[in-house]
Amino acid sequence: MSTTDFVIRWGAVTKTIRGGPVKIIGYQLILEKDVPVHPHMIGKSGLSMYLPPSVTSMAIASSFLEAHTPYKWEVLAIEESGNQTLSSSEFKTK
Numbered sequence: 001m002s003t004t005d006f007v008i009r010w011g012a013v014t015k016t017i018r019g020g021p022v023k024i025i026g027y028q029l030i031l032e033k034d035v036p037v038h039p040h041m042i043g044k045s046g047l048s049m050y051l052p053p054s055v056t057s058m059a060i061a062s063s064f065l066e067a068h069t070p071y072k073w074e075v076l077a078i079e080e081s082g083n084q085t086l087s088s089s090e091f092k093t094k
Contacts, residue, residue, distance in 0.1 A: 006065060009057040010087055013077040023080045024053045031060065034070040034090060069093050 008029065016022045032046030051058065065071070074088040 006060045006062065007057050008060065008073055008075070010075045012053075012056050013079075013085055024077050025080050026053055026078050027051045027055065028074075028076040028078060028084075029058055030074045030076075032072055033066070034072045065093050067093050 008031070010027070013022060013024050028048065028050050030046065030048045032044040035044070037044055047064070049058070070090060070092045072088065072090045074086055077085040077087075079085075
């Protein structure tokens with residue numbers, strides 16, 4: 001994975017695990033460096049953002065990503081009752 005033109009994409013959640021209707025009110029995207037935390041920092045370097053239900057991708061600025069670095073990302077689909085469905089993956093930049 002290079003540090004340019006990086007886009008995280010996910011599929012829209014359109015039904016429950018049992019196939020019933022679902023109303024997604026938004027998605028939360030979390031992207032973090034997958035490296036040990038510096039002893040003088042609280043938490044890992046990364047970003048977290050809430051997106052409207054119509055958004056199923058997000059471009060990540062190349063200036064945010066560091067070369068030769070592992071990252072993990074998660075997308076939570078948030079249902080109107082508060083239930084959340086999580087998808088995740090990881091990658092390493094070149």
